[in-house]
Amino acid sequence: MGGFREGIEAAVPALRRYARALTRNRELADDLVQDTLVRALRSEHLFHGGDIRSWLYTILTNLNRNRLRALARRPALQPIEDNDAAEVAGPEAGARDIERALASLVEDQRSALLLVVLEGLSYREVAQVQGVPIGTVMSRLARARLQIKAYLDGERPALRRIK
Amino acid sequence: MIDQNPPVTEEELHAYVDGELAPDRRVAVEAWLASHPEDAARVAQWRAQADAIRARFGVLASEPVPARFDLDNLARGARSWRGAAAAAVVLAFLTGGVVGWMAHGASAAAPSRFDTFTTQALDAHKVYVVEVRHPVEVTGGERPHLVQWLSKRLDYELRIPDLESNGLKLVGGRLLPGPFGPAAFCMYEGPSGERFTIYYARTDSPQTAMRYREADRFAALYWVERGLAYVVSGPPERERLLSIAQAAYDQIDKGTPQAK
Numbered sequence: 001m002g003g004f005r006e007g008i009e010a011a012v013p014a015l016r017r018y019a020r021a022l023t024r025n026r027e028l029a030d031d032l033v034q035d036t037l038v039r040a041l042r043s044e045h046l047f048h049g050g051d052i053r054s055w056l057y058t059i060l061t062n063l064n065r066n067r068l069r070a071l072a073r074r075p076a077l078q079p080i081e082d083n084d085a086a087e088v089a090g091p092e093a094g095a096r097d098i099e100r101a102l103a104s105l106v107e108d109q110r111s112a113l114l115l116v117v118l119e120g121l122s123y124r125e126v127a128q129v130q131g132v133p134i135g136t137v138m139s140r141l142a143r144a145r146l147q148i149k150a151y152l153d154g155e156r157p158a159l160r161r162i163k
Numbered sequence: 164m165i166d167q168n169p170p171v172t173e174e175e176l177h178a179y180v181d182g183e184l185a186p187d188r189r190v191a192v193e194a195w196l197a198s199h200p201e202d203a204a205r206v207a208q209w210r211a212q213a214d215a216i217r218a219r220f221g222v223l224a225s226e227p228v229p230a231r232f233d234l235d236n237l238a239r240g241a242r243s244w245r246g247a248a249a250a251a252v253v254l255a256f257l258t259g260g261v262v263g264w265m266a267h268g269a270s271a272a273a274p275s276r277f278d279t280f281t282t283q284a285l286d287a288h289k290v291y292v293v294e295v296r297h298p299v300e301v302t303g304g305e306r307p308h309l310v311q312w313l314s315k316r317l318d319y320e321l322r323i324p325d326l327e328s329n330g331l332k333l334v335g336g337r338l339l340p341g342p343f344g345p346a347a348f349c350m351y352e353g354p355s356g357e358r359f360t361i362y363y364a365r366t367d368s369p370q371t372a373m374r375y376r377e378a379d380r381f382a383a384l385y386w387v388e389r390g391l392a393y394v395v396s397g398p399p400e401r402e403r404l405l406s407i408a409q410a411a412y413d414q415i416d417k418g419t420p421q422a423k
Contacts (some may be wrong), residue, residue: 005234012232017223021216031277034231038372041238098215116181117213118220123183138174145177145209 007052021114036060058129101151109144171195180209276368281376281383284362284394292358299335309336313347324414329407359397366392384408
């Protein structure tokens with residue numbers, strides 16, 4: 001009983017980090033995390049052991065997919081804003097580059113890459129979170145890395161010219 | 164010279180970067196990278212990407228966790244949610260079956276009810292708390308009339324809590340245009356003139372736990388209970404706002420008879 005709650009509680013900071021990187025919007029990210037926690041608490045009876053952290057990432061990833069589907073049904077309703085612009089102004093422009101590059105990825109690739117490099121999940125765990133075979137996770141990673149490189153190669157010179 | 168090992172695949176390069184490579188292939192991959200500068204450059208790029216991502220987002224995990232993620236609070240919301248969800252299902256069937264239910268699903272997925280209502284409430288708060296002569300339409304001295312009037316316009320039996328035990332006296336209330344129909348707005352005043360407001364609006368959102376938001380110089384606490392959204396706004400002192408909202412919530416929840 002206690003272990004379940006404590007496991008969730010310990011995962012909250014990492015969930016917030018992942019949600020922020022995934023959505024690049026503080027409010028949206030914290031809404032997602034809160035919804036994830038509420039759903040997890042409600043589903044305690046569905047949790048039959050295993051890694052709580054992976055389970056929480058799974059819930060969050062699915063909720064975010066639902067959210068994007070809902071938005072897709074109503075296009076142009078809510079553009080994603082960069083709420084954090086002030087945090088990374090000036091010399092931190094490199095951080096902006098990686099954010100923009102992440103934004104250029106399709107959702108499943110972004111999620112796979114973040115779960116591996118930011119959250120430190122294994123390929124197997126990511127496969128469980130995303131509900132796909134490991135091979136799919138690896139091809140998502142490969143495409144994500146290719147796309148980020150292409151984005152940074154294309155974007156950086158343009159940014160330099162503007163400065 | 165013939166390479167004893169099978170050639171290194173791109174998948175192995177990714178696995179190498181991510182620490183997923185089978186240990187017995189490590190030496191082979193490193194030898195491969197030493198003799199294939201293009202692959203070595205790709206591996207270096209992937210590492211740099213990962214470093215940039217961790218540098219940008221890594222620190223977020225060491226931010227203090229806001230109170231809205233308190234699991235005990237969320238669990239209380241989660242338990243009562245079942246009832247709200249069951250009610251929503253019944254309502255959906257009563258009011259148009261599948262279409263009603265789908266609309267409910269869509270609104271639950273959109274992140275915006277919290278934003279919409281707290282923005283409205285904070286806007287009204289900012290406008291009216293500075294009013295000296297006409298802060299309200301109906302004063303607290305006419306409480307029964309105020310309750311009756313606002314309840315009628317919202318078509319919902321409102322409860323306007325008595326917050327004297329929190330040192331707040333009811334100034335009165337007014338009707339506001341809300342995003343989905345009329346909204347009610349009540350103002351309270353403390354001993355040093357500080358003002359708090361409660362905003363009420365009908366909503367189809369399911370029950371929620373209390374959520375906190377700060378904007379400009381004010382803060383708001385939002386929750387939904389039985390089809391009504393509540394926003395308590397005031398100065399950005401989280402603890403005080405929370406105790407006021409809690410007092411309001413308790414009275415509304417228990418259905419305490421209205422004070423005279």
